[in-house]
Amino acid sequence: MSAPYVRRAILDRHSVPSFEEYPFSLPVVRGLSELELHPRVTFLVGENGSGKSTLLEAVATAWGFNPEGGTKNFNFSTRGSHSGLNEHLRLVKSVHKPRDGFFLRAESFFNVATNIEDLDKQPGSGPPLINSYGGVSLHEQSHGESFLALMMHRFGGHGFYVLDEPEAALSPSRQLAMIARMHELVGTRSQFLIATHSPILMSYPDAWIYQIGEDGYELVDYEDTEHYRITRAFLNNPAKYLDELLD
Ligand SMILES: Nc1ncnc2c1ncn2[C@@H]1O[C@H](COP(=O)(O)OP(=O)(O)OP(=O)(O)O)[C@@H](O)[C@H]1O
Ligand SMILES: [Mg+2]
Numbered sequence: 628m629s630a631p632y633v634r635r636a637i638l639d640r641h642s643v644p645s646f647e648e649y650p651f652s653l654p655v656v657r658g659l660s661e662l663e664l665h666p667r668v669t670f671l672v673g674e675n676g677s678g679k680s681t682l683l684e685a686v687a688t689a690w691g692f693n694p695e696g697g698t699k700n701f702n703f704s705t706r707g708s709h710s711g712l713n714e715h716l717r718l719v720k721s722v723h724k725p726r727d728g729f730f731l732r733a734e735s736f737f738n739v740a741t742n743i744e745d746l747d748k749q750p751g752s753g754p755p756l757i758n759s760y761g762g763v764s765l766h767e768q769s770h771g772e773s774f775l776a777l778m779m780h781r782f783g784g785h786g787f788y789v790l791d792e793p794e795a796a797l798s799p800s801r802q803l804a805m806i807a808r809m810h811e812l813v814g815t816r817s818q819f820l821i822a823t824h825s826p827i828l829m830s831y832p833d834a835w836i837y838q839i840g841e842d843g844y845e846l847v848d849y850e851d852t853e854h855y856r857i858t859r860a861f862l863n864n865p866a867k868y869l870d871e872l873l874d
Contacts, residue, residue: 631666632787632818634719636686642715650685650710653678658843662686664820665835667813671822672829672852673839679822680733680791682839685712686820687789692730699728725818727786729777733795770796778808784815794825802827826854 638659643651650656655678662682671679688694694709747755757764761776768776774796782788794802802825809819809831823829829836830849838847849855861868 631664631721632723632725633664633686633690633820634666634721635661635663636689637661637717637719639715639717650678650681650712651715653681654841655679655682655839655844656712662837662844664818665833666818668809668819668821668831668834670829670831670834670836671820671839671844672824672836672854673844674853677839679839681710681712683789683791683820683822684732685710685716686718687730688713689716689718690728690730690787690789692728692789696730696732698730723816725785725787725816727783727788727817729782729786729788729790731774731777731788731790731793733791771798771801775801775804775808778805782808782812782817784812784817786812786817788812788817788819790819790821792822792824794823794828799827806831824854826852826858829854 638656638661640660646652646657655673659682671683673679684694688709691699693699747757761780763776766773774793793805797805806828813819813833821828829852836847836849836852837844838852
């Protein structure tokens with residue numbers, strides 16, 4: 628059985644300056660006291676703008692990841708992307724320490740790729756970092772190829788992985804490949820926190836799904852997510868759906 632590394636994130640509500648201002652004004656933060664994480668996989672789902680990335684980044688930075696993404700060793704920064712929420716979050720950790728970790732921001736994979744190239748250009752120690760990403764510059768692979776290289780080669784298990792919309796790069800069949808890889812990593816004591824819109828990814832069975840809405844967040848079953856219901860209804864009968872939509 629996989630060990631959890633982060634059991635829950637607790638918002639110190641007393642220290643929040645105002646629930647009228649971003650990020651504390653977001654319904655998901657207003658309603659937050661404790662967010663319990665599944666020991667293996669936790670999904671954050673919900674409408675665009677509901678606050679998934681804000682919450683995910685706060686957990687990632689509270690954990691010690693660079694807010695721009697990457698491992699704990701990356702400390703480049705290209706713009707202020709902090710919401711400040713992390714300063715009011717306390718993570719309850721287990722006694723187990725992960726050996727690996729990665730924070731993938733939707734927008735900043737490019738920066739991670741550049742940072743790896745820059746580090747490898749510096750003279751000195753050890754084998755090139757790119758070797759642990761599959762050996763080919765992430766800039767010379769397609770978006771999806773480089774993301775899968777990251778999952779396959781760089782993610783080593785016994786890790787805490789925080790991913791924002793990893794499906795953005797992936798075809799449906801590669802999303803299935805990603806689920807298979809995730810399952811292997813879970814099998815070697817890894818924990819994932821993933822924001823996603825993908826009805827394929829969120830089908831992973833050994834997981835919790837928090838659906839974020841206007842009233843905060845709630846745990847939902849896979850089949851009850853909006854993503855599953857809308858996609859299913861649409862694919863059942865696209866012509867009828869479009870008829871109504873475009874009428
Ligand atoms: N720096 C900021 N200042 C003020 N509001 C912000 C800031 N960053 C984000 N927001 C707002 O906070 C809300 C939540 O943004 P967030 O990026 O967390 O949403 P999301 O759930 O990840 O959406 P998506 O599915 O589109 O990625 C949005 O309405 C956004 O406009
Ligand atoms: Mg987002």
